[in-house]
Amino acid sequence: MEAVANKKEVSLIPKLRFKEFEGEWNNLLLGELFTFKNGLNSDKDKYGSGVKFINVLDIINETPITYDSIIGSVEVSEKEFKKNEVGYGDVLFQRSSETREEVGQANIYIDKNQSAVFGGFVIRGKGKLDYDPLFMNYLLKTSPARKEITTKSGGSTRYNVGQDSLSSVLIKTTTLPEQQKIASFLTAVDEKIQQLTRKKSLLAQYKKGVMQKLFAQEIRFKDYNGNNYPDWEEIGIGKHIELISGIAIKGPEMVDEKIGTPILRGINITEGFVRHSVEIDKYFIGSIDKLDKYVLKTGDLVLGMDGSKVGKNCAIISKRDEGSILIQRVARIRTKETASLEYIYQHIFSSRFHKYVDVVNTSSGIPHISAKQINEFMIPFPCLEEQQKIATYLSSLDQKIETVNHQITHTQTFKKGLLQGMFV
Secondary structure, three states, rough: OHHHHHHHHOOOOOOOOOOOOOOOOOOEHHHHHHHEEEEEEHHHEEEEEEEEEEOOOHHHOOOOOOOOOOOOEEOOOOHHHHHEEOOOEEEEEEEEEHHHOOOOOOEEEEOOOOOOOEEOOOEEEOOOOOHHHHHHHHHHHHHHHHHHHHHEOOOOOOOOOOOHHHHOOOOEEOOOHHHHHHHHHHHHHOOOOOOHHHHHHHHHHHHHHHHHHHHHOOOOOOOOOEEEEOOOOOEEEEHHEEEEEEEEOOOHHHEEEOOOOEEEOOOHHOOOEOOOOOOOOOEEEOOOOOOOOEEEOOOOOEOOOOOOOOOOOEEOOOOHHHOOOEOOOOOEEEOOOOOOOOHHHHHHOOOHHHHHHHOOOOOOOEEEEHHHHOOOEEEEEEOHEEEEEEEHHHHHHHHHHHHHHHHHHHHHHHHHHHHHOOOO
């Protein structure tokens, strides 16, 4: 009996806790905490004007719902409005989803000044007991709470939760003062993530504006004597690069096991980076004799030549991927002595190249671009020294953006750990 009691004590006390709080948390059914109601369904011609209308897209948004953040609207009578009103602290649940993992997602309404209504694919939970809305929002996003909800969902081709199943969901909660303390702390972490996200967006916008001015020659660098560099020449990049497409590899020579030579495929290339995972990585177990030209080196520029994001997925090979085999439908670019690879990369990575791909792609199926079309991509070429100055400046902005991106990822990981440790 003693062992059971100790086990219970551990299971109802969070691993991370503010020192002023102690004792066990409490088990509580959502049905004890909320009164549930399904949303309204109106005729098609009623949507698009009237009062704000909360639907599933509002629920799956990362941030809590406010009146101004709601996109939809619907015309309702005063009686319907009162019956389906959503006010501060109400919790909204997603009733239905194609996947079990997404059904029953929750979000909180936190606008104290204006109320809204909610739709038929949503269930509203209106509180019967006191709770901190932001704390409840975080709690309902934790893995244990999500598992409780999803395991109670029903369906085969589409999964659903109802008022009864939500009422039987068991959560572990604590006193209102501790709820408020946890909510305040996690809100500060979220605000930090939002600040970093805004910073990243502003840096990206700044870089885009600078690129437009640089490539339009509205901003020019000077040489070391303070003089203008020579006039630019607009020409296809093929004049300054060496481009090859990868080799076709036979099925039996490509394996999932981490043996042989790594293969670089289009799926490995994302926007500016080479990514890896056990799901997408492949290895070449054939002979690499006479395949030297398909072996990648540090500093090579690689570009996916087909797929939904053709023209957007390119990256510069780092030491990590040196020695990989270049596969068919991936282009490898090396520059001649007349051009800076980083300068070429900035153009390939720009929206100008994306638009060019859209123009030259005539496929009715999977979008693609040919080696000939890449070589014919016209860009303005200054002299090599000015190319290098432009590339160095734009690369410094890329590094700042990536630094902020790492900070976002680190803070998100930190928050994930908090959600695991601060809740039971």
